[in-house]
Amino acid sequence: MKKTIPLFVLFLSIACFALAQSSSMPAGAADHIALNSTDLKWQQSEFPGVMVAVADGDPSKEGAAFSIYLKFPANFKFPAHYHPTDESLVVVKGALGVGVGDKMDPKSGMMLTAGAFGKMNKEVHHYAWTGKMGATIALYGTGPFATTFVNPADDPRKKP
């Protein structure tokens, strides 16, 4: 008589193997991050009036994932700009207006409220603004997170 392994034994061994895998400490467990909003270390960003808190990674590092928070004041305008990498964001608090194009035009943009998601593909010209609530967003992507303004004169980093 031919000996075969019953199917359920095979499934059982696969299940046990999977269980053993998940119960061992995976690499990177020591670097696990769990942050409450009160744990964030806010600092002035390179853009006057915009605060930044790095939650994970280093946004300036090429090819590395990063997660940051940005806090925009009320009635703020972030002129048309672009990034060398994709930018994804979730609005945490307040509301952030976003639009695509070479010039700020809130009428053709969209207001994203708390809980909303947005993604801007690399090199795509876009702009953002806030209303009276201001906005706090979580922004993540792969570095380097660099910003180039479509009109260099709009660059708030170059203003005195």
Ligand SMILES: [Cu+2]
């Ligand atoms: Cu942007």
